[in-house]
Amino acid sequence: MRIGLKPCAWERAGTALYVVCDPSRSVELDDPDGQVERLLTVLRDHPGTAAELRARLGADGPAVSPGELTEALTALDGLRMLRDVGRAVDRERAGRDFSNLAFFELYASLEANEADLQQRVRDSHVLQLGTGGLGSNVLQSLAGLGVGRLTLLDDDEVEPKNLARQFLYREADLGTPKVERAADWVRAFNPGIDVRAVRRWVRGPDDVTGLLDGVDLVVSGIDQGERIDNWVNEACVRAGIPWVRGGMTGSQLIYFSVDPGRSGCYECRVHAYGDGKGIASAVLPPAAVTAQRLSARIPRVNRANGPSAALIGSLVAFEALRYLTGYEPPYAAGAEVLLDVSAGGAQRREPWPRNPDCALCAAAAVARSAGAPS
Known part of the structure; x- marks a missing residue:
């Protein structure tokens, strides 16, 4: 060397x-x-x-x-x-990877140079649940980063209201399946990416488990069903596969991730913070518990516009990149990261404690020690 x-x-x-x-x-x-x-x-x-x-x-x-x-x-x-x-890298001959390599140079080391980090992205397989407001924005970043394989899941069709924040789609796509149009966009953007479209609803953890073969990371942006995050968490933690979740609630953007066997999982979060219906431990102050209980009574409306969807999509994509390359440790593992769009994007990170009695985390720790991927 x-x-x-x-x-x-x-x-x-x-x-x-x-x-x-x-x-x-x-x-x-x-x-x-x-x-x-x-x-x-x-x-x-x-x-x-x-x-x-x-x-x-x-x-x-x-x-x-x-x-x-x-x-x-x-x-x-x-x-x-x-x-x-x-092992010098010639970025000028790297084509579409020029900017990625320039970014990775900041984090490259003697052990892994920028080409190694880019190759980790190229060798990765990401399962993305949802190609709506969050998913369509994350997808564009993942494709630009050069993720080698993508499995996309969604069951919705393109509607006029989607066009304000889901820029994969066009007027001509109205009434067609989102996931198929999203996969078409990826193929047109970079024919070198292996992309698979799956049109289905997620009705339980098995619907996710069946798609995890060979997957390195799951990105979730679907809100269907009150227990969707519990189901994704169960499938991913049992398989030892990290997952990242993003969305918007009120005027706040929020994302978190779960690193099985290392961070607390989503069930640990529920144990600490509650289920949004008044069931919460003493981790939160009384005022926050009250606010959580009252917010559950307000009808849910998707308030994400173009800028907010693009912002949270970018932050989720960065968290995904941390997992795929290790250029730095995951920032949101076992923690909620919140940004207030009404306060200049003020950001705070709120970790949740790992529940020592969590059966899912215990199983993930055993799997990790046995060499299972995560």
Whole structure:
């Protein structure tokens, strides 16, 4: 492996070295003797193997032991500053993956470069439940990211009211099955994506379980039935497959995810927060419990417009990308992330406690320890 420095810039301020590789942030490194700056300079100007780097450093200054160099390189790689120049990625020849590779470069490491992260996306299979307001927006992002295989489920037909926020569909699609039009859109956008359309209602966990063979992640955006989230959760957690859920309630966008065997599942959330009908534990303050009970009496109306559907769809797609690539840990695993569209998009994250008595989570933990995918 020939180790080099990603495109970075730095300057000294006393004993501190300020390094910028990601234009949105800087890293302050303590460098009283200039050894860090010397290493960065060698990595930038003379990439090489660890032995070659150590020889170059010894030729230009004090000798560095193998252990010291390993420790320094590990620290810099942890800050996502290093790359294997022997596996350089030519983004200009990457075609439709150019922007994806440029994004992944920020998170690439010596272990997995940007091409590796893109390949993880290409090798993935996502089951998407619903191709409506949330689903149609998530789908466009997943297709743009290059997800290799998609299974889409929906049972609705395109209606005029959909056209305000579901931009996969056109006037000519009115009265036709959404899921078939969505699959047609994917094929036209990228013929390299293997897409399957399934037209059905979900009436229980078995309707989801039957579609999970080979699936790496489930994205859910369907609201049919009061227990739909319980059913999706049961199917996914038993199979050890992560799932992401998004939607809108009132003026708030909301999404969460479940990482079986690692985070609390949806049943843990119900145990902690209640079922929306006044059944809640002491996790929530009394005022919140009252608000939850009263809100269940208000008729449900889908208030998502184009911007809100696009925003929550993008956030769900980012959470999906975290699971598919590991570029960073899932942000919403065992937690609700809420954005208030009436307050400039103010965001907060509210984790729910894992129920130690949850039978589903116990089964997922056993499956994970036995090597089941999740």
